[in-house]
Amino acid sequence: MKVFSILVKNIRNVSRNKGYFVVLFLFPALLILFASIMFSSFSLENVGIGVVDHGGGYEFNVEKISRFINYNDIEGCLDDLPSGIVNLCIVIDKINQSTHLEVYLDNSNRYVQSYTKETFLEASLNNQLQDVGESSELISERLSLYSLSISNARSELVNIGSELDEQEKLLVDYKKNLTRLREDFDEAYFAFKEVEPQIRVIQEQLNGSDNSLESDISSFRQRKNYLVSQIEVLKVMLAVQLPLAQYQEFDDLLTSIVDDLENIDRNLQNIESVMAGNEIEDVVNSFDGIVVKIENIRTLLYQADEDIDNSISKIQESKLKIQEFDLALEEAERDLTGLMGEIKDGDTSISFKNSFEFFDDPTFLIFPLLISLIITLSSLVLSNLFILRQVNKPSYFREIITPTSQISFIFADYIINLFFISIQIVVLFLIGLTWFEFPLHSFYLFFLVCFVVSSIFIFIGMSFGYLIESQNLSMLTTVFLTMLMLIFSDLLIYSDLTGKFVKFFIDLNPFVILHSSLKNVIVFNKDFFYLVPSLIVLFVMYVISFLVTYLSRAINFARLE
Numbered sequence: 001m002k003v004f005s006i007l008v009k010n011i012r013n014v015s016r017n018k019g020y021f022v023v024l025f026l027f028p029a030l031l032i033l034f035a036s037i038m039f040s041s042f043s044l045e046n047v048g049i050g051v052v053d054h055g056g057g058y059e060f061n062v063e064k065i066s067r068f069i070n071y072n073d074i075e076g077c078l079d080d081l082p083s084g085i086v087n088l089c090i091v092i093d094k095i096n097q098s099t100h101l102e103v104y105l106d107n108s109n110r111y112v113q114s115y116t117k118e119t120f121l122e123a124s125l126n127n128q129l130q131d132v133g134e135s136s137e138l139i140s141e142r143l144s145l146y147s148l149s150i151s152n153a154r155s156e157l158v159n160i161g162s163e164l165d166e167q168e169k170l171l172v173d174y175k176k177n178l179t180r181l182r183e184d185f186d187e188a189y190f191a192f193k194e195v196e197p198q199i200r201v202i203q204e205q206l207n208g209s210d211n212s213l214e215s216d217i218s219s220f221r222q223r224k225n226y227l228v229s230q231i232e233v234l235k236v237m238l239a240v241q242l243p244l245a246q247y248q249e250f251d252d253l254l255t256s257i258v259d260d261l262e263n264i265d266r267n268l269q270n271i272e273s274v275m276a277g278n279e280i281e282d283v284v285n286s287f288d289g290i291v292v293k294i295e296n297i298r299t300l301l302y303q304a305d306e307d308i309d310n311s312i313s314k315i316q317e318s319k320l321k322i323q324e325f326d327l328a329l330e331e332a333e334r335d336l337t338g339l340m341g342e343i344k345d346g347d348t349s350i351s352f353k354n355s356f357e358f359f360d361d362p363t364f365l366i367f368p369l370l371i372s373l374i375i376t377l378s379s380l381v382l383s384n385l386f387i388l389r390q391v392n393k394p395s396y397f398r399e400i401i402t403p404t405s406q407i408s409f410i411f412a413d414y415i416i417n418l419f420f421i422s423i424q425i426v427v428l429f430l431i432g433l434t435w436f437e438f439p440l441h442s443f444y445l446f447f448l449v450c451f452v453v454s455s456i457f458i459f460i461g462m463s464f465g466y467l468i469e470s471q472n473l474s475m476l477t478t479v480f481l482t483m484l485m486l487i488f489s490d491l492l493i494y495s496d497l498t499g500k501f502v503k504f505f506i507d508l509n510p511f512v513i514l515h516s517s518l519k520n521v522i523v524f525n526k527d528f529f530y531l532v533p534s535l536i537v538l539f540v541m542y543v544i545s546f547l548v549t550y551l552s553r554a555i556n557f558a559r560l561e
Contacts, residue, residue: 028374028427035370036363036435050077050086054093078104150333157326161319168315175308181237182301188230217268224261231258253297260290364436368518371428375450376511377482378424379457383417384478387465391556406553410462410546417458418451425450438522445521445528452538453514459545466552485511513538 048067052074069086071077077089081104089104231254390413429446432438438446461478468474488506489495495506506512517534520526 028424029431031374032363032367032370032428032431032435035366047088048084048086050080050089052077052089052091054091074102074104150329154326154329154333157322157329161322161326164315164319164322168312168319171308171312171315175305175312178301178305178308182305184237185234185298185301188227188234191227191230220268221265224265228258228261249300250297253293257290257293365523367432367436368522369515371432371450371518372511372515374424374428375421375454375514376457376485379417379421379454380461380478380482381475382420383413383458383461384465384474385471386417387413387462388469388471388474391465391469392471406557407550410549410553413462414455414458414549417462418455421454421458422451425454432522436522439525442521442525442527445526445531446518448535449514449517449521449531449538452535452542453510453517456510456538456541456545459542459549463545463549463552466549466556469556485509488512489515508537510538510541 048069050069050071052071069077069080071089074089074091077086080086081089091102091104093100093102235251235254425447428450429438429443433440460481464474464477464481468477486492488502488509489512495503495512498506513534517531520530
């Protein structure tokens with residue numbers, strides 16, 4: 001009841017000043033309106049890029065940026081950076097047949113630097129990925145052509161191997177026929193060798209006795225006829241089994257042998273008729289030539305057999321080399337196929353997409369920050385001014401001697417400040433509901449977070465009002481605290497980029513907690529359980545700030561007594 005009477009008295013005092021309502025109702029709407037106008041005018045089309053082209057001939061394909069200004073040198077472009085004529089300077093050079101870009105960013109303006117760097121890097125990356133994709137397609141086509149050539153080469157090697165197999169089979173068959181021919185010739189040869197001693201005997205007998213010459217000549221003719229028949233058989237076999245050239249050589253030799261034998265026979269006939277000793281000696285001398293020719297024929301047969309063996313061995317070696325080369329080509333083809341697969345699998349395409357879907361309005365994204373700034377400043381300044389006005393009033397001394405408890409005065413002052421701040425919170429909620437279509441199912445989270453944080457700031461402002469009676473000094477201290485909370489937030493630098501020690505204090509900043517909680521509720525539509533850790537921290541701060549306020553009022557009373 002005492003708290004209620006004190007509250008009614010405070011409302012009566014405050015209602016006399018209409019400026020409170022103007023500040024609480026009109027100013028938040030104007031702030032949001034001006035912020036909306038400012039953020040709606042934000043566009044990357046307003047970004048200017050200075051270009052210094054030294055012969056690179058680079059074509060820019062940057063979406064949303066169309067204002068390019070050409071400069072003769074980099075110094076002129078850098079001179080225009082502070083004035084905002086350009087926000088980015090690019091020097092284009094040609095180095096070793098490749099384009100080299102030197103990008104100068106305005107590092108004095110972090111926000112412009114971040115936006116321009118992000119946009120330019122995204123465009124440059126897309127261009128490079130497009131070039132890499134075209135190069136990979138060209139390489140893939142060339143590799144496919146090489147793979148096809150290797151496949152054709154392997155097919156040709158297979159055909160050559162088949163032809164070598166056929167040649168090897170022909171040579172093996174030819175060797176078999178030649179071996180058979182050589183064996184037949186050896187039979188004739190050894191038969192001739194058997195006749196040779198008899199001819200030698202005839203030679204000796206001719207030299208020794210003429211009586212046995214007739215019988216020996218008859219025996220010779222029998223052997224001669226046998227040899228001629230064998231030679232004719234041999235010629236027939238040679239004609240079938242030998243090539244024409246070799247057969248002609250053997251035929252000439254065999255024909256000459258037959259002719260010589262016939263000559264011998266004719267000579268023997270002459271011997272029989274004439275019985276001249278000189279003619280017999282000619283016959284004997286021609287027999288020695290026949291022996292030499294037969295030996296040559298036998299040597300040629302063995303040489304041909306050896307040449308065929310060498311040819312078969314060389315064909316087999318060639319087949320082994322072809323198999324080894326085919327294996328090497330197969331491995332190369334497999335490597336090319338794997339490389340083609342890696343090139344296809346390694347194709348990289350990057351597309352930048354938004355992670356979240358929400359109301360597409362820049363003001364909507366900044367609205368939680370505007371609410372946080374308005375509630376923070378209003379709660380701190382309003383509560384501090386309200387307490388300073390009470391502390392500096394003459395009636396404040398009566399509160400010291402009144403039997404009413406100090407907690408009743410604290411709660412009464414807290415409720416009157418919360419009342420006016422709640423009006424501002426409702427106005428902000430209605431603005432958001434009208435402009436940005438707030439989700440109604442999360443309205444209780446919005447009010448809960450705003451009331452708890454505003455209560456913390458109200459207690460802090462009241463504490464400064466109790467501890468520092470000078471209005472100017474107390475207001476400066478409140479402003480300093482507000483600036484400190486803004487510094488330890490995401491306004492100047494992203495808190496995620498700070499160290500753990502600094503990040504710890506930033507996370508305990510009520511302004512940061514209010515901003516993040518409102519963003520989770522308004523932008524991301526998070527539920528109550530997601531905000532439980534933040535709410536626990538806020539309620540702990542709420543209790544601590546109340547205790548500090550109680551202690552500050554006690555110190556103020558003690559100082560006045």
